[in-house]
Amino acid sequence: MKLIKSIIRPNKVDEVxxxxxxxxxxxxxxxxxxxxxxxxxxxxxxxxxxxxxSLLPKMEIEVVVPDEIVDEAxxxxxxxxxxxxxxxxxxxxxxxxxxxxIRTGEQEAL
Amino acid sequence: MDVLPxxxxxxxxxxxxxxARRELTDQSTRGQGGRAAVERYAxxxxxxxxxxxxxxxxxxxxxxxxxxxxxxxxxxxxxSDVDILLLVDGTIxxxxxxxxxxxxxxxxxxxxxxxxxxxxxxxxxxxxxxNPEFLLALVDARPVAGDRALFDRVTTLFRRWDTHAHLLDAxxxxxxxxxxxxxxxxxxxxxxxxxxxxxxxDLTALRTIGRITGPGxxxxxxxxxxxxxxxxxxxxxxRSVLHHEAKRNQNVLSHELQETAAQTLGYAxxxxxxxxxxxxxxxxxxxxxxxxxxxxxxxxxxTPVGPNLVRSRDGIGFLDVQEAASRxxxxxxxxxxxxxxxxxxxxxxxxxxxxxVTNVAAEEFFPSAVRRDALLACLxxxxxxxxxxxxxxxxxxxxxxxxxxxxxxxRVVRDFYHKYTVDEHTLLTIRNLERLASPPTPSQARFASLxxxxxxxxxxxxxxxxxxxxxxxxxxxxxxxxxxxQRMLERIDLPRESxxxxxxxxxxHLRMSIVAFRRDTEDPEVVKQLAALAGTEERLKMLCLLTLxxxxxxxxxxxxxxxxxxxxxLYIDTYNALTLGYGDDLIEQNVPGLAGLLANxxxxxxxxxxxxxxxxxxxxxxxxxSEDAIxxxxxxxxxxxxxxxxxSLDRRDSVWELTVVTLDKAFLFSNLCGLLSSYGxxxxxxxxLTNPNGLVLDVFQFTDQDRFFELNxxxxxxxxxxxxxxxxxxxxxxxxxxxRERGALARRVPRSAPTVHADSHSSARYTIVDxxxxxxxxxxxxxSRLMSSHGCEVDLVLISTxxxxxxxxxxxxxxxxxxxxxAQQALTADLQRLLEGPDEAD
Numbered sequence: 001m002k003l004i005k006s007i008i009r010p011n012k013v014d015e016v017x018x019x020x021x022x023x024x025x026x027x028x029x030x031x032x033x034x035x036x037x038x039x040x041x042x043x044x045x046x047x048x049x050x051x052x053x054s055l056l057p058k059m060e061i062e063v064v065v066p067d068e069i070v071d072e073a074x075x076x077x078x079x080x081x082x083x084x085x086x087x088x089x090x091x092x093x094x095x096x097x098x099x100x101x102i103r104t105g106e107q108e109a110l
Numbered sequence: 111m112d113v114l115p116x117x118x119x120x121x122x123x124x125x126x127x128x129x130a131r132r133e134l135t136d137q138s139t140r141g142q143g144g145r146a147a148v149e150r151y152a153x154x155x156x157x158x159x160x161x162x163x164x165x166x167x168x169x170x171x172x173x174x175x176x177x178x179x180x181x182x183x184x185x186x187x188x189x190s191d192v193d194i195l196l197l198v199d200g201t202i203x204x205x206x207x208x209x210x211x212x213x214x215x216x217x218x219x220x221x222x223x224x225x226x227x228x229x230x231x232x233x234x235x236x237x238x239x240x241n242p243e244f245l246l247a248l249v250d251a252r253p254v255a256g257d258r259a260l261f262d263r264v265t266t267l268f269r270r271w272d273t274h275a276h277l278l279d280a281x282x283x284x285x286x287x288x289x290x291x292x293x294x295x296x297x298x299x300x301x302x303x304x305x306x307x308x309x310x311x312d313l314t315a316l317r318t319i320g321r322i323t324g325p326g327x328x329x330x331x332x333x334x335x336x337x338x339x340x341x342x343x344x345x346x347x348x349r350s351v352l353h354h355e356a357k358r359n360q361n362v363l364s365h366e367l368q369e370t371a372a373q374t375l376g377y378a379x380x381x382x383x384x385x386x387x388x389x390x391x392x393x394x395x396x397x398x399x400x401x402x403x404x405x406x407x408x409x410x411x412x413t414p415v416g417p418n419l420v421r422s423r424d425g426i427g428f429l430d431v432q433e434a435a436s437r438x439x440x441x442x443x444x445x446x447x448x449x450x451x452x453x454x455x456x457x458x459x460x461x462x463x464x465x466x467v468t469n470v471a472a473e474e475f476f477p478s479a480v481r482r483d484a485l486l487a488c489l490x491x492x493x494x495x496x497x498x499x500x501x502x503x504x505x506x507x508x509x510x511x512x513x514x515x516x517x518x519x520x521r522v523v524r525d526f527y528h529k530y531t532v533d534e535h536t537l538l539t540i541r542n543l544e545r546l547a548s549p550p551t552p553s554q555a556r557f558a559s560l561x562x563x564x565x566x567x568x569x570x571x572x573x574x575x576x577x578x579x580x581x582x583x584x585x586x587x588x589x590x591x592x593x594x595x596q597r598m599l600e601r602i603d604l605p606r607e608s609x610x611x612x613x614x615x616x617x618x619h620l621r622m623s624i625v626a627f628r629r630d631t632e633d634p635e636v637v638k639q640l641a642a643l644a645g646t647e648e649r650l651k652m653l654c655l656l657t658l659x660x661x662x663x664x665x666x667x668x669x670x671x672x673x674x675x676x677x678x679x680l681y682i683d684t685y686n687a688l689t690l691g692y693g694d695d696l697i698e699q700n701v702p703g704l705a706g707l708l709a710n711x712x713x714x715x716x717x718x719x720x721x722x723x724x725x726x727x728x729x730x731x732x733x734x735x736s737e738d739a740i741x742x743x744x745x746x747x748x749x750x751x752x753x754x755x756x757x758s759l760d761r762r763d764s765v766w767e768l769t770v771v772t773l774d775k776a777f778l779f780s781n782l783c784g785l786l787s788s789y790g791x792x793x794x795x796x797x798x799l800t801n802p803n804g805l806v807l808d809v810f811q812f813t814d815q816d817r818f819f820e821l822n823x824x825x826x827x828x829x830x831x832x833x834x835x836x837x838x839x840x841x842x843x844x845x846x847x848x849x850r851e852r853g854a855l856a857r858r859v860p861r862s863a864p865t866v867h868a869d870s871h872s873s874a875r876y877t878i879v880d881x882x883x884x885x886x887x888x889x890x891x892x893x894s895r896l897m898s899s900h901g902c903e904v905d906l907v908l909i910s911t912x913x914x915x916x917x918x919x920x921x922x923x924x925x926x927x928x929x930x931x932x933a934q935q936a937l938t939a940d941l942q943r944l945l946e947g948p949d950e951a952d
Contacts, residue, residue, distance in 0.1 A: 010676060011630045032672035046682045047917055048867030048880030057676045087632060 001096040001110045002070045006061045007033065008081040008089040013059045019076040020061075023069060029062040037090060058089060064096055123158060127220050130154035134188055135354055141375040143187070143350020144343040152177075152184035155192060155222075156254050159213065163255035166212025170205035171198050172257035174264075175213060178227075182250035183314065185346065188353040189360075192217070193225040193247060199260050201230060223359070231260065234267045242280030245273065249318050271414040271429075274322040278413060285315050285408070296397040300368075303345050303352070304361040308397025310345050313338065316404045319411045323420055323429070338403060341396035347375060348393070363393070416447045427456035434462075438470040439481045441507065445498045446488045455501050464505040472601060475511045482602045485511075489568040489575075491561065493548070496541030499575075503533065514594040515575060517582035529665040532581045539574045542659035543567075553674055557658050560651040560681075563912040565765075565795070569608055570652050573615035577660065591616045607736050614649060615656055622657040626680040627673060634687075640680070641687035645733030647910070650688060654681045690872035692730040693906050693921045703732040707740060715741050723747050726802035728906065734797060735809075743807055746771040750805065755837040757830055765794065766819065767811050772837055774804045777898045779907060781836045782808055784843035784891030788850050789829060790816045793890060796909035810909070844895075847888050864945035868938045870928045876905060876921035877929040879937070883945050885916040896944055897922055900937045902929070 008016055013030060020028065034055040044050070065073050074091055082088055099108040120128060130151055137147040156177070163175055176195040180186060196213065198206050210228060217224045227244070248268055253261040289307050292298060296308035304310045316338070351371045352360050363371060372385035379385040412420035412427065418440065420429045426448040428434040434441065441463060448455050476482045489495070502508040509516030518532040528535060546558040561567060576598065580590025592613050599609045621643065629636050644650035657677060662669035697704070704724070708717050723744045724731070735743070746756040746769065755772040770782060779798050786793055796810040819825045835841035864883035872878055881893055894904050897920065906921035924933060 009630060009632075011628050014628070032670055034672060034675070044679070044682055045686065045867065045869070045880075048865040048882050050867075057672050057679075083630065085632065 001064055001066055001099065003094040003096050004063050004065060004070065004073055004077070005092045005094065006077050006081065006089065007035070007037075007058050007091075008061065008077070009083070009087065010057055010059050012081040012083075012089075013061065015080040016061055016077050019080040020063060020073065023073055023076055025063050025065055025069075025073060027063065029060075031060040031062075033058050033060045037087075056087065064099070123161065123216055124220060126154065126158050126161070127222070130158075131188065134350070138188065138347075138350035138354040139374060141347060141351070143354070144347040145185075145339075147350065148186050148346055149184040151188075152181060152186040155181070155186060159194070159217075160255045162213045162216055163209075166210075167205065167208040169198070169209035170203040171200040172260045173198055173206065173209055174253055174257045174260040175255040176251050176261055176264075177254050178251050179225075179247040180250075180314075182247070182252050185310070187346070187349050187359075189223065189358050190353075191223045191225040191359070194227075194254070195248075195251065196226060196228045197231065197256075197260055197264060198228070199231050199257065202228070231264065234264050242277070242284060245277050246281060246284075246318065249277065249321060250314075271417050271419065274414040277322060278319065278411070281315055281318060282408060285312070285404070296401045297394060300362055300364050301393065301397065302362045303349050303393075306397070308394075308399075308401035309361075310342070310349065312400050312404045313342055313345070316400070316407050319404075319407045323411045323414065334403065337399045341399045344392060344396045345400075351375070415451065416443055419444055419447050421447075421451060421453060422456060424456040424458070425454040426451065427459040428462070431462055435466055438467075438474050439477055442475070442481070442485055442488055442511075445502060446484065449488065449492060449494050449498055452494060454497065460501055460505040463507050467506045467510045470510060472511060472513055476602045479603065482604070485602070486566075486568045486572070489571040491540070491544045491547060491567050491571060493544055495544045495571070496537055499537055499540060503537065512575065512598060514579045514598055517594070518579055521581060523581055527664050527668060530663075532578050535663050536575060536578055538663035539577070539656075539659040540571055542662045543571065543574065543655065546655070546659075553671060553678075556678060557655060559912060560655055563910065564648065564651060564655075566608065566611075569611050570615065570655060573612045573619070573652075574656065574659065576612070577616050577619045577656070588617055588619060591619075606738075610736075611649065611652070615652055618643060618653060619656055619660060622653050622677070622680065623661055626657070626677045631676070631680050631683065637680070637683045637687050638691075640684045641691075644684065644688065645730065647685060647688055647908070650681070650684055686872070688730070689908055689919045690869065690878050692728045693876045693878075694874045695729045697724045697727050697729050697732065701729055701732065707732070707737055710737055712741055715744050719744050719748070723801075723805075727799055727807075731799060743769065743771065747805060747807075753838045755834055757833060759826060759830065761819075764813055765811050766791070766814055767809065770806070770808045770810075770833070770837075772806050774800055774806045774903070776903075777895060778806060778837065779808065779904045780891050780894035780898055781843045782810070782833070783894060784847045784888060785833055785836050786810060786812055787888040787891055788843060788846035789818055790814070790850060790887070791818075792885070792887075793909060794911050796907070798904065798907035798909075800903075800905045843891065847891060850887065864942070866938050866941045866945065868929070868934045870931075870934060873921065873928075875928070876923055877934055879920040879922060879941070881916070881918045881920070881941065881945070883916055885911050885914050889916055890918060892944060893918070893941060894920070896940055897937065900924070900933070900940070902937065 006016065010032075017028070017030075020026075034057055036056055061077070063073065070093060074093065077091055096110065099110060100106065101108065133154075134143060134147055134151040137143045159175055163173075174197040176182075176197055177184075178193040178195050180190055181193050186192065196210050198210075200206075202210075214224065214226060245268075251261075251265070251268075288305055288311065292302070292306045294307065296306060298306050302309060348363060348371055349361060351374045352363065352367055355367055355370055360367075368386045368389060369382045372379075372382070372389035375389060377385040377388040379388060410423065412422035412429075414429065415421045415426065418429050418433050420427055426444055428444065444455055444459060476485065488498075499508060502511075503515075503519075509519055515533070515536075518536065521532040523532060530538065543561070546554060546561050549555045549558040564570065573595075576591055576595040578587060578591060579594045580587035580592075583590050595612060595616050596609075599612060604612070622640065625631065625636060625640050631637065641650070644653055654677065658669065658674070661673065661677075708720060711717070711720060720740075732740070742758065746758065748756075750756070750771065750773060752773055755770060757771075758767075758769045760767050768786070772778070783793065791812040792815055793810055793812045796808070796812075798806070798808045800806050814820065819829070822828075832841060836843055865880065867880040868877060869880075870877045879897070883889060890909065894907075897904055902922040902924050903926075904920055904922055908919040910917045922929070924930075929937065
């Protein structure tokens with residue numbers, strides 16, 4: 001199993017969610033985050049004063065998926081979140097070594 | 111004085127007085143000189159005065175003989191002063207004087223101790239605050255003879271809440287001073303039955319408090335009233351004995367007189383000492399009742415705080431509910447006063463409103479523009495607004511005033527986000543707005559700065575109140591809310607421009623959150639569309655604030671710092687799109703709004719005229735001004751020749767608006783600003799526009815702090831004449847302004863570091879210069895003069911103020927093009943020097 005962590009534009013959440021649901025991936029964690037990648041924020045000017053918007057609002061979507069659909073899921077996320085401009089975000093794939101259900105304490109087979 | 115003349119020589123008047131005195135003396139010596147006896151004596155003195163007035167020569171003006179003070183209360187003892195007021199309805203003439211002396215001289219001849227005042231009615235237009243004794247004497251005034259209507263007029267002038275508030279203060283102070291003379295205790299071995307604590311004056315003070323703050327509000331039970339009546343009768347009986355025995359106005363119950371008084375009042379006991387002890391025991395018992403009752407009344411008495419409004423420990427209530435019942439349009443004043451004083455409405459008032467509000471129709475709350483404006487004033491965001499509106503809602507007043515709001519009372523709409531009923535969500539949006547007045551976090555402070563900048567924040571509150579009323583139905587609620595708001599706007603007859611703003615905000619109240627949280631805000635087209643929708647910075651600010659407080663009121667967790675940041679970013683980008691790029695977007699055929707403008711035109715303005723005037727102006731112009739204003743501008747632009755200037759100057763509330771149409775020339779904008787400043791006018795907002803034909807339209811909104819236009823009848827003419835001279839170059843504005851600036855140095859506003867920012871990228875046609883600086887007198891003049899002296903043309907200007915900060919955006923060109931890098935740097939450096947230089951220093 002893999003944990004797929006995607007940092008995407010806030011307005012792309014619904015599209016990514018829909019794309020993942022189509023792959024029958026329904027369990028996910030969505031978090032409001034702020035940060036920057038290569039985009040490194042930008043300089044805004046308001047009423048003549050410049051100030052840096054270094055940490056940009058983004059959304060983080062985390063899903064845990066079986067190894068066999070990881071590629072498909074990554075493709076779906078990228079397709080849904082892409083605009084082609086700087087600031088589209090990143091997808092990280094992290095191996096999951098163990099998984100437990102909190103309610104029962106039962107370890108899930110990976 | 112007590113030696114009565116021989117009856118055989120008496121005049122009829124003396125006989126009248128003699129009979130009255132004998133009667134009171136008889137009763138006093140039998141220990142019965144109490145309330146009934148002194149009232150009868152006062153009645154006989156009334157008859158004497160009525161006879162004197164009837165016999166006196168006829169006056170030229172109406173005259174009223176008025177009993178004041180103790181005589182007014184009919185507490186007239188044998189040697190009490192007879193206090194009277196002779197009131198004349200006009201300037202006293204010889205005939206009036208003859209009448210007055212015809213009343214007064216015989217009184218003196220009769221040997222009465224008369225305290226008299228002669229006043230003309232005009233004296234009462236402004237009552238003397240430094241004469242509290244006279245004002246207090248007026249509380250007990252009653253007409254005795256002469257013109258009753260004249261007396262009633264004075265009573266109306268006197269019975270005002272502010273006079274009563276002043277009286278109450280004076281009464282408290284006089285009582286404190288009087289009590290201090292007796293070491294603040296009523297346990298006096300030789301008490302003054304009139305002045306000592308617990309004496310007759312305290313009783314009068316108590317009754318006065320009751321009369322001017324509402325007897326019902328003192329919480330006096332019937333048993334208390336009976337005990338006070340008993341105390342009064344006792345004190346008067348003692349006083350009558352004292353006057354009789356001392357043969358003068360003697361009120362001290364001395365050791366010597368205590369024995370006589372005890373015997374006269376019939377106290378039992380074989381020894382004088384026993385009788386005295388019983389008398390004094392009674393005295394202290396009654397004095398205690400009076401002293402404690404006054405103490406309680408002074409602590410709990412409500413204070414008059416407005417017409418028919420009093421403040422008690424529980425909050426603000428009505429003084430007279432009968433009067434309130436007859437004027438429902440004044441109920442809003444109760445909540446306004448509560449807001450002003452930071453107090454709640456009393457439970458009693460709210461219960462009363464709840465019981466009576468169903469008898470009142472929505473229209474009756476706003477019978478006039480004055481009452482509508484009172485409502486709008488009440489809706490200005492300030493601490494306590496949510497609490498007061500909640501009170502109005504709970505007692506049913508809000509729903510009665512705004513029946514459309516009643517439709518969402520306790521309305522439940524089930525969704526994943528909202529945690530409250532629709533009505534409470536609505537009121538919470540207003541609480542969120544009022545909290546921006548003292549923002550809890552720095553991130554909210556930036557939004558608070560937008561609120562400060564709004565000229566009419568009450569329109570935002572009214573929009574919030576109606577933004578969700580359409581949720582009584584399950585369909586598209588924004589459309590339904592607008593429809594319902596239109597009924598209310600019609601009812602309260604709000605001016606067209608304000609209606610448009612409210613309808614715009616309600617219709618689009620979801621738009622900015624949708625764009626901020628669900629659209630790609632980095633796409634310039636998305637921002638441009640929002641800018642086009644808002645049209646003006648003012649509407650954008652209102653929409654942004656509405657979005658912030660609306661989303662925050664969904665649940666405590668909905669407006670996260672993350673969302674706040676998204677909203678703020680979108681606001682900035684849209685604001686920049688509005689203020690920086692608008693010069694490139696010019697009016698062309700088929701631009702939205704143009705067709706309506708042409709279709710609605712009045713008969714005296716032609717299509718061609720409108721089209722010619724608009725050609726080359728920024729599109730934004732159509733959103734900045736109402737159709738009526740645009741037609742006015744078109745008229746002003748007619749027959750324009752060089753050096754000619756067409757002007758209109760109007761006033762709306764405290765803000766003046768000057769519209770100038772002329773042909774462009776160097777230093778024009780600078781000179782117009784300078785002229786306004788030289789008259790001490792504070793420029794709040796404004797727009798300067800130039801079309802490609804060189805036609806200039808400058809609109810300035812300003813306040814006249816020195817009330818120059820108001821106080822000088824020929825000021826308008828003088829100003830407009832001077833303006834023509836300035837446009838024609840016949841008058842030197844700088845010289846005029848320098849004199850004014852010297853005078854204004856003493857009242858400079860606190861200084862903040864000025865900002866100058868020039869940008870040649872945001873617009874295809876203009877270099878844009880942003881100036882943010884302390885709003886000092888003549889700032890716009892100096893800044894624009896410097897631009898002109900650099901050879902720049904000032905083509906478009908947006909003028910605004912935020913508190914004491916001036917925020918001005920200039921769109922300039924040089925030789926018809928944007929400034930070259932070098933020229934831009936030179937101008938920026940000079941502007942920075944100007945704003946930081948000694949002229950701008952505090």
